[in-house]
Amino acid sequence: MRKVIASVFVSVDGVFEDPSWSMPFWNAEAEEFAGKQLAAADALLLGRVTYEGMAPAWTARAEGAGAGTERMNALPKYVVGSSTAAPEWNATFLTGDLAAEVAALKQQDGGDLLVYGSGRLVNALIEHDLLDELRLWTLPVVQGRGRRLFGEDSPVKTLRPVGTTVLGDSGAQVHAYVPVAAG
Template sequence: MRPLIVTEFVSLDGVYEEHSPWRAPYDPDDGPFKRDELFASGALLLGRTTYEAFAAYWPTATGAFAERMNALPKYVATSRPGPLGWNATALGPDIPADVQALKSQPGGPLLLYGSGTLAQTLLRHGLVDELRLMVFPVVVGHGKRIFDTLEDLPLTLLATRALGAGVLLLTYGPARP
C-alpha cells in the first residue's frame, strides 16, 4: 500500500491559511527538503484552490523541479464542475473512499501539498501515514488552523529537522496502540 504524506506550512500557533503574509522568505535550506519530497512521490493530491494556484504557475516554470511537478499525476478534490488540465483527475464525491483506492494502487507515495481542508478530512478519516509540518517562527493569532476541526488525533513524533530561517520541520505519524 502506498503511503499518503501531508506537508503543510504552519505558524507556531498552527495557522495554515494559504496566501498569508506571515510566511518567511524562501530559505535555501528548504530547497533540498522540498526537492527530495517531490522526487520521492508517485502522485500529487491537491485541493481545488491549491491545484488552481499550482496549475497557473508550474506549467510555464523551468528546471528539474518544475519538470517533475508537471510530470506527476495529480488528483484533485473538487466540487466545482469543469475539466481539469495539467495532468489532473478529479476525485469523486466520496473523497476518503477515492483516496483509500489510490493508496491501494501500486506506485510511490501520494503527496498532499497544502490544501488544509483536504488534509483535515484525510486526517479525520485516518488516511494520513505521515504529517510533515514546516513550522514558521511567527504567531499569527487568527486564521484557519490545521487542527481546528480535529479531535482525538493521537500522533507520534517521528523526526525533527531545522530547515533554516527558524523553520522547523516536525514529522508525525499516527500513534500506534
C-alpha cells in the first residue's frame, strides 16, 4: 500500500501560495532532504493549479540538468481536476470522485504518492482521511498576505508531530505530522 505524503512550503504566518519567496532558504541540506523525498516517491499527486505552474518550469530544464530534474520529469503525475489542455509531463487527470480515485491509487503497490503545494488538494486529502503524512517546510519569513494553507474553511484535524529536520543555518525547518484518526 502506498502512502500519500504532502510536502508544502509555508511562511511562519501560513502562506503557501507562489513559493518563489522560498528560494533564499534553499541550501545543500534542503536539496538533500528534497532529493530523498523525491527518491521515495514513484508518482506525484498534484492539484491542477500546481501542475500548471510546475509542468512548464520543469520541462524547460535542460537534459542532463541533474538526477533530481530527470526524476521529476520522468515520474507519473496524477492531477486532480480537469484542464482544457491535453495532459503533458506524464500526467493523468483525475476528474472523478477524489476520495475514490486517491484511495484506489493508495491500494496499488509502489512508493509514495508525493504532493507538492496543492493547498485545496491537501485540505481535501485531510478531510477524507487520505493523507498519511504532512511535511511543512516552515520558512522564517512573514508574508503578510497570500493564500494560507489552512483557511477558515479547512477541516478540523488533529496532527501528531513525528519529527523535525533543521535545514542547516537557513532557519528553515521541515515539521512532519501524521493525521490522527477520528474517533
